[in-house]
Amino acid sequence: MSVDTATVKKVASLAxxxxxxxxxxxxxxxxxxxxxxxxxxxxxxxxxxxxxxxxIPNTLRLRADVITEGQQRDAVLQNAPQGEHGFFTVPKVxx
Amino acid sequence: MTxxxxxxxxxxxxxxxxxxxxxxxxxxAFIVKVSKAKxxxxxxxxTPDHAIAAAKDADxxxxxxxTLKPLAGVPIxxxxxxxTKGVQTTAASHMLEGFKPVYESTVSQRLWDAGAGxxxxxxxxxxxxxxxxxxxxxxxxxxxxxxxxGDNAPLAPGGSSGGSxxxxxxxxxxxxxxxxxxxxxxxxxxxxxxxxxxxxYGRCSRWGVVAFASSLDQAGPMARSVQDCAILLENMAGFxxxxxxxLELAVPKWEAGLSSSLRGKKIGIPKEYxxxxxxxxxxxxxxxxxxxxxxxxxxxxxxxxxxxxxxxPAYYIIAPAEASSNLARYDGVRYGLRExxxxxxLQEMYxxxxxxxFGDEVKRRILIGTYVLSAGFYDxxxxxxQKVRTLIARDFDNAWMECDLLLTPTAPSAAFALGEKSxxxxxxxxxxxxxxxxxxxGLPAMSVPGGLDKxxxxxxxxxxxxxxxxxxxxxxxxxxxxxxxxxxxxxSWW
Numbered sequence: 152m153s154v155d156t157a158t159v160k161k162v163a164s165l166a167x168x169x170x171x172x173x174x175x176x177x178x179x180x181x182x183x184x185x186x187x188x189x190x191x192x193x194x195x196x197x198x199x200x201x202x203x204x205x206x207i208p209n210t211l212r213l214r215a216d217v218i219t220e221g222q223q224r225d226a227v228l229q230n231a232p233q234g235e236h237g238f239f240t241v242p243k244v245x246x
Numbered sequence: 247m248t249x250x251x252x253x254x255x256x257x258x259x260x261x262x263x264x265x266x267x268x269x270x271x272x273x274x275a276f277i278v279k280v281s282k283a284k285x286x287x288x289x290x291x292x293t294p295d296h297a298i299a300a301a302k303d304a305d306x307x308x309x310x311x312x313t314l315k316p317l318a319g320v321p322i323x324x325x326x327x328x329x330t331k332g333v334q335t336t337a338a339s340h341m342l343e344g345f346k347p348v349y350e351s352t353v354s355q356r357l358w359d360a361g362a363g364x365x366x367x368x369x370x371x372x373x374x375x376x377x378x379x380x381x382x383x384x385x386x387x388x389x390x391x392x393x394x395x396g397d398n399a400p401l402a403p404g405g406s407s408g409g410s411x412x413x414x415x416x417x418x419x420x421x422x423x424x425x426x427x428x429x430x431x432x433x434x435x436x437x438x439x440x441x442x443x444x445x446x447y448g449r450c451s452r453w454g455v456v457a458f459a460s461s462l463d464q465a466g467p468m469a470r471s472v473q474d475c476a477i478l479l480e481n482m483a484g485f486x487x488x489x490x491x492x493l494e495l496a497v498p499k500w501e502a503g504l505s506s507s508l509r510g511k512k513i514g515i516p517k518e519y520x521x522x523x524x525x526x527x528x529x530x531x532x533x534x535x536x537x538x539x540x541x542x543x544x545x546x547x548x549x550x551x552x553x554x555x556x557x558x559p560a561y562y563i564i565a566p567a568e569a570s571s572n573l574a575r576y577d578g579v580r581y582g583l584r585e586x587x588x589x590x591x592l593q594e595m596y597x598x599x600x601x602x603x604f605g606d607e608v609k610r611r612i613l614i615g616t617y618v619l620s621a622g623f624y625d626x627x628x629x630x631x632q633k634v635r636t637l638i639a640r641d642f643d644n645a646w647m648e649c650d651l652l653l654t655p656t657a658p659s660a661a662f663a664l665g666e667k668s669x670x671x672x673x674x675x676x677x678x679x680x681x682x683x684x685x686x687x688g689l690p691a692m693s694v695p696g697g698l699d700k701x702x703x704x705x706x707x708x709x710x711x712x713x714x715x716x717x718x719x720x721x722x723x724x725x726x727x728x729x730x731x732x733x734x735x736x737x738s739w740w
C-alpha cells in the first residue's frame with residue numbers, strides 16, 4: 152500500500168492538522184517507509200486468533216450513578232484559552 | 247564528610263530518620279546540584295519550594311518524635327508527564343506550555359502523601375514519543391555520560407524518560423518517576439547505568455498521567471539501585487478507582503521481600519532476542535548475565551518466543567492508533583494552546599492549533615494512527631496488530647510453563663550520539679526491539695546496569711517476569727546488581 156501526497160493531505164485533514172504542500176511531499180515517503188515496514192504483519196497467520204482486548208484480566212467496575220465531583224466550573228475553565236460568562240468560547244459556528 | 251547527593255533513596259530515608267543529617271540539608275544540597283546542571287537540560291521546571299516544604303515537614307515530624315512517613319524528606323524528580331497541581335505540566339510540548347493543572351496525578355499524590363518532595367519536572371520526549379529525548383519542545387536532554395578518549399559528542403540519555411535518567415545518573419536527584427509505553431523507563435535507564443522497573447500493567451494508576459497509548463502506558467520508578475526502585479514503586483502503586491484499568495490488589499511489601507538468592511528459579515533465555523547485527527559486547531554482557539544468575543542459584547533454560555519479530559511493527563500500529571485517539575483532545579478549546587488567525591472558523595482553528603502545538607514526531611504518529619484506523623484499513627492494520635498482540639502474549643504464557651523469569655539485553659546498543667538516528671524514524675523505532683514485547687503483554691520488566699562497553703558507556707540487562715511478579719523481577723535484578731558491582735559514574739563536566 153503506497154501513500155501519495157493526496158492521501159497524506161486527506162489523513163491530515165481527518166486528524167485536524169494543517170499541513171502545507173511541502174509538508175505533504177516530505178511526509179509521504181516517510182509514512183510509506185513506516186507503513187511498508189509494518190505491513191510485514193500481514194504474513195502472520197491469525198486465523199482463529201481473537202484480537203487482544205486486555206493484557207491483564209480485569210473487569211470493568213460499576214459505580215453508583217451519582218455526582219461525585221460537581222460544582223467545579225471555575226476549576227474546569229481555569230486553563231481555557233478563552234472563556235466568557237462561565238463557558239468555553241469558540242469562533243462562531245452558526246452562520 | 248559524605249556528600250548527601252551521592253546517596254540513594256534508602257540511604258537518605260534512613261539517614262533522615264536517624265538524624266545523621268536533616269531533611270533540609272538534603273533538600274538544599276540537591277537544589278544546588280539541580281541549579282548548577284542547566285547544561286544537561288534535564289528539568290523543564292525547578293520546584294525548590296516543593297522540596298523544601300517536604301523537608302520542613304519531615305524535620306518537624308522528627309523533632310516532635312512522630313513516626314516518619316515512608317519517604318519523609320526524600321526529594322525526587324517528577325517526569326513532566328504527571329499532572330502536578332499548580333505546577334506547569336507540559337508533556338514537553340508547546341501544546342501544553344503554561345498549562346497548570348488544577349489537580350494532582352494519583353501517582354505523584356501518593357509520593358507526596360509518603361512524605362517525598364519534588365525538585366522539579368523532568369524533561370522527556372514530547373508526549374513520551376521518542377527513544378532519545380530529541381523530540382522535546384524544550385530542547386534535547388544531554389546525557390551526563392561521554393565516550394572515552396576525549397570524544398565530547400553529546401549523547402542521548404535515552405527516551406522517553408530521558409530527563410529522569412540524566413538527572414539520576416548526574417546525581418541531581420536520587421530517584422525519579424518515569425513512564426513506560428514501549429520501553430521508556432528501561433531503555434533510558436540502560437543508557438545511563440541506572441535501574442528502572444515498569445510494573446505489571448494496572449499496578450500504577452494512569453489517572454493524571456498525560457495519555458499516549460492507554461493500553462500500554464505504565465508509570466514506574468527509576469533510581470540507582472534495585473532497593474530504591476522497590477521503595478519508590480511501593481509508594482507509587484495501588485488501586486485507584488479513577489483509572490478503570492487499575493488493578494484492585496494490595497501493594498506487596500517489595501522492599502521487605504528483596505532476596506538475591508535465585509535458588510529454585512528457572513530463568514529463560516529467549517533465542518529470538520539474538521538479533522542480527524547485535525554488537526558483540528551486548529552479546530558478551532548477556533552471557534555474563536547468564537553466568538551471574540546461575541551463580542545466584544538459578545537454572546538457565548533456552549526458551550522460544552516465536553512472534554518476537556512482529557512485536558515492533560504491531561506496536562507501531564497500536565501505539566500510534568491509540569495516540570491519535572488520545573491526542574484528539576488537544577483542540578484549542580478547553581486547555582492548552584489556541585492558534586486562531588483573524589477570520590478562521592472552528593475547523594481551521596483546530597487544524598492550525600494542532601499544527602502549531604505538536605512537534606514532527608507527534609504529528610507523524612497521529613497521522614500513522616489516523617491512517618491505520620481509517621475506513622477500509624482498520625481490519626488490515628489495527629485488528630491484525632491486536633491479533634498479533636494476542637500471539638505475542640501467548641508466547642510469553644508458553645514460556646512461563648518452562649521458566650519463571652526471562653533475561654535479555656535491554657537495548658540493542660549503548661547510548662548513541664544526539665542526531666545520529668533522529669533523521670530516520672525507523673532506525674529510532676528499532677531501538678525498542680527488546681522492550682516492546684513485554685509492554686504489549688503488560689508484563690513487569692526491569693533494566694539493571696551490567697557493565698560498560700569499550701567506549702566506557704553503560705549497558706543494561708533486562709529481566710521480564712510473569713504478571714504481578716514484580717518481586718521475582720526485583721530479586722533477579724538484585725542478584726545481578728550484587729554481582730555486577732556497577733559503580734561507574736559520569737565525570738562531572740556540566
